[in-house]
Amino acid sequence: NAGVTQTPKFRILKIGQSMTLQCTQDMNHNYMYWYRQDPGMGLKLIYYSVGAGITDKGEVPNGYNVSRSTTEDFPLRLELAAPSQTSVYFCASSYSGTGGEQYFGPGTRLTVT
Amino acid sequence: KQEVTQIPAALSVPEGENLVLNCSFTDSAIYNLQWFRQDPGKGLTSLLLIQSSQREQTSGRLNASLDKSSGRSTLYIAASQPGDSATYLCAVRRSSYKLIFGSGTRLLVRP
Numbered sequence: 001n002a003g004v005t006q007t008p009k010f011r012i013l014k015i016g017q018s019m020t021l022q023c024t025q026d027m028n029h030n031y032m033y034w035y036r037q038d039p040g041m042g043l044k045l046i047y048y049s050v051g052a053g054i055t056d057k058g059e060v061p062n063g064y065n066v067s068r069s070t071t072e073d074f075p076l077r078l079e080l081a082a083p084s085q086t087s088v089y090f091c092a093s094s095y096s097g098t099g100g101e102q103y104f105g106p107g108t109r110l111t112v113t
Numbered sequence: 114k115q116e117v118t119q120i121p122a123a124l125s126v127p128e129g130e131n132l133v134l135n136c137s138f139t140d141s142a143i144y145n146l147q148w149f150r151q152d153p154g155k156g157l158t159s160l161l162l163i164q165s166s167q168r169e170q171t172s173g174r175l176n177a178s179l180d181k182s183s184g185r186s187t188l189y190i191a192a193s194q195p196g197d198s199a200t201y202l203c204a205v206r207r208s209s210y211k212l213i214f215g216s217g218t219r220l221l222v223r224p
Contacts, residue, residue, distance in 0.1 A: 004156075031210060033210070033211070040216065041216050042117070042202060042204070042213075042214030042215050042216045042217060043157075043202075043204075043212070043214045044214075045211040045212070048210050048211065050210065058211055059211070090156060090157065092157075101147065101159050101162045102147065102159065102212060103159065104149075104156045104157040104158075104159075105156055106155060106156040107155070107156050109154075
């Protein structure tokens with residue numbers, strides 16, 4: 001079982017560029033999440049999805065977009081990258097929403113210069 | 114607004130010591146609380162999940178307790194080992210689907 005996988009592991013972007021962070025889970029989980037973690041801080045929720053075709057904003061959604069066309073995939077799109085988006089991005093999934101344990105991917109370390 | 118605080122921010126102990134990590138939260142209306150381990154440059158590994166109706170959970174040398182009324186949780190690590198060195202994060206789940214994280218405790222277990 002691969003669990004939650006993320007690509008790429010590292011990326012450097014120039015200001016104004018765009019990119020998509022990929023996330024895939026093979027546990028047939030309905031719920032998926034994107035978080036960012038700034039140095040020395042906890043994680044903050046960017047977007048989440050409760051099933052294919054359904055997404056909603058988290059705490060810090062500005063500058064990001066998501067889509068959920070399949071149960072397995074939940075890509076995160078950065079448009080017009082800014083230095084403030086330099087962070088480590090984690091994707092997670094869970095079987096249920098409020099009661100379930102969340103499983104995390106290994107993260108994508110993004111630097112915007 | 115729910116806030117989660119972890120004290121201390123960093124802890125260094127000799128191998129073999131029993132230790133307690135603390136997590137406090139401001140709003141007791143939570144669904145559950147989850148403890149994670151994060152190794153440098155890695156993702157999060159779930160250690161223990163305590164539902165709001167539970168008082169504690171145990172896994173091996175780890176024991177997590179939950180006191181909702183006082184807004185506190187503790188993670189007890191018995192007989193610490195150098196391999197336990199990592200950052201430990203707690204997170205609470207409230208009425209939505211998101212986890213609200215503390216900023217973590219960096220643990221170093223010295224051989």
